[in-house]
Amino acid sequence: MTQAYPLQWPAHVSRTRPAARRYSRFDVTPDRARRELLREAELMGRHVVISTNIELRRDGEPYANRRAPEDPGVAVYFMRKKQQVCLACDKHPEVWENMRAIGKTLEAMRGIERWGTSELLDQAFKGFTALPPPDQMSPIVTPAPSNxxxxxxxxxxxxxxxxxxxxxxxxxxxxxxxxxxxxxxxxxxxxxxx
Structure with missing residues (x-):
């Protein structure tokens, strides 16, 4: 697992206005939210990168006792079935709440896979594909109809x-x-x- 600072927000995901952010009802510590997000992401895929605006020490771990960043967004990147995927959340005003939201989402998605409907999960993840930044995307070309x-x-x-x-x-x-x-x-x- 790697943590990335500053936040690398995916270009294809819209941001939540600060005034629209709402506190969650998650009853966990920030450290537990981070650990559980990491566990769920590693169970779902490989090469996990958690990106936030929390400053990191040289060893890649977050500094303790630092002021919370103004931007609470969290983006989690990983490889799943040879495809880079990104889940991002900034719906809540605290970084740990957004980590918890992504962790719980991944937990539910793993449940879908365990319950025998992995095709649905594959379809869902097509929407989370990590797209390159807009300036690196090639223009969309519509192919001619074929037989x-x-x-x-x-x-x-x-x-x-x-x-x-x-x-x-x-x-x-x-x-x-x-x-x-x-x-x-x-x-x-x-x-x-x-």
């Missing part, structure tokens, strides 16, 4: 077994079915009478 065989990477006269295998391989590669893949598969199924 089902172009999308699936097969010839128009491919057998149903080949089409089915290509679809399955692309879904596994993408980490789930996309709208384009599913639409192409449905079009192929209709055309091939399957």
């Amino acid at each position: 089902w065989w172009d999308v699936l990477g097969v010839s128009p006269d491919a057998s149903w077994a080949v089409i089915k295998g290509a679809h399955r391989a692309l879904v596994m590669e993408a980490g789930g079915g996309t709208v384009e893949l599913n639409a192409a598969y449905d079009a192929a199924r209709k055309e091939k009478g399957q």
Whole structure:
């Protein structure tokens, strides 16, 4: 685990206005909130980085007895299934409250995975993908519409077994079915009478 100072807030997450922040009802110490966030993040992924505006000592641990920072935001970055993910929170006026909120969110998400609906969790994490800063993002290019065989990477006269295998391989590669893949598969199924 690494802690990062100053706060590295993800560009794709909007900030909470200070006047809109509300105290939580979390009944934990700041140290416990930090430790539990770290534990939940490490159970969820690898290479965990917790970023706040709390000043750090040379050993990477926070200074004790320092004044609380004006910006209570917390951003947690980690790798999950080869994808960098970021969860950020600044809904509460204290750093430890935002740490606790993220920790409890990760705990609930791990529950989803344990309860056998990990596909839902994978879909949820697609929304938490850590995007690069806006100045490093490439412009969005909308591809031209394709035929089902172009999308699936097969010839128009491919057998149903080949089409089915290509679809399955692309879904596994993408980490789930996309709208384009599913639409192409449905079009192929209709055309091939399957």
